[in-house]
Amino acid sequence: MLLAFDVGNTNIVLGVFKDGNLIQNWRLETDNNKSADEYGMIINQLFSYVGLSTKEIKDIIISTVVPSVLYTLQHLSMKYFNKRAIVVGPGVKTGLVIKYDNPKQVGADRIVNAVAAYAKYGGPLIIVDFGTATTFCAITEKAEYLGGTIAPGIKIASDALFEKTAKLPKVELEEPGHVICKNTIESMQSGLVYGHMGMVDYIVKKMKKELEQYSSSGNSAKVVATGGLATLIESGIDCIDCVDKLLTLEGLELIYEKNKGHKGWK
Known part of the structure; x- marks a missing residue:
């Protein structure tokens, strides 16, 4: 095992x-x-x-x-x-062609996610990982990892509001159901949750447009979300096709299978 x-x-x-x-x-x-x-x-x-x-x-x-x-x-x-x-690090076989300016700068989690998502869904592909940071990764139909965007995660934004202001409290990350809010707690929840939804929607739309120049098939990119808060954000926007919370673990198993038995791995 x-x-x-x-x-x-x-x-x-x-x-x-x-x-x-x-x-x-x-x-x-x-x-x-x-x-x-x-x-x-x-x-x-x-x-x-x-x-x-x-x-x-x-x-x-x-x-x-x-x-x-x-x-x-x-x-x-x-x-x-x-x-x-x-x-997982430099020299590991992933099956992807890393097009980042400096491949060593790409977070291991982003590569692992890309390996699993491409194996499961093919390309072109956009992966949105809702972790401490919210990351967006673009993969072509030819398994080329192009790069992406890194934004502050929703929890970082929430902590910043609490730590950098005198009166704003910590709040639960949940939808208040409206944006015209009549108390501080719901006002913060609205800004945090709906603001993050808007950011995700905007970046995904721009990334899809940029990915078109790399596609010979004309297929639109599939958008896969992962990470602890994926379900919360996905519930309010239409740009995410599916949520796959175990993507990173599955990617690790795939990378293991690609590399086991190779010199330097034992």
């Missing part, structure tokens, strides 16, 4: 694959201060709860945008699973 870690700035999503199928997945808070032993004990408890044994794990793969957590998880892999973790 394969254990996959997707490490984001806010959450760590981990999943267990058996024969290419995702059989369990969990979401933990990303904590730079947690030790390998602390994460190890949490994972042991999660495994025990569903009847899995750490001895069943044959390989581990990690995608991370948080370098400080990488060493911790590598240490965890050796101590609790007796495995040297595979880390």
